[in-house]
Amino acid sequence: MTKHPMPKRDKVVNWDTVEPVYVNRVISAGADGATICVNLGRQEVRYDELEGQPSEPVVTVCDKLVLTPKAAADLANILTRTLAQAGYIPSEKKALLGKEKVIN
CATH class of the missing domain: 4.10.910 (30s ribosomal protein s13; domain 2)
Known part of the structure; x- marks a missing residue:
């Protein structure tokens, strides 16, 4: 039986300047044959500035994740x-x- 070497782990640099994105909905995902694109969203209730009343909840796309x-x-x-x-x-x-x- 042939032994295969363990794959070498990549060095990871975690930049402090990368801002986190809050997501509470995965809106959609799709593949085009080369990548997978995931649209991430956040459900929000907005308020009418004149009346101060909440609107219906809205899901806003806040980021798109494209993966191999x-x-x-x-x-x-x-x-x-x-x-x-x-x-x-x-x-x-x-x-x-x-x-x-x-x-x-």
């Missing part, structure tokens, strides 16, 4: 693992114990 298929698969795996560890999706053990959290 490999990056999309990496993101899916990381999100699945993170959500399971946080208790938002049931793993087999957590499902048996009934300790799942519900996401609204």
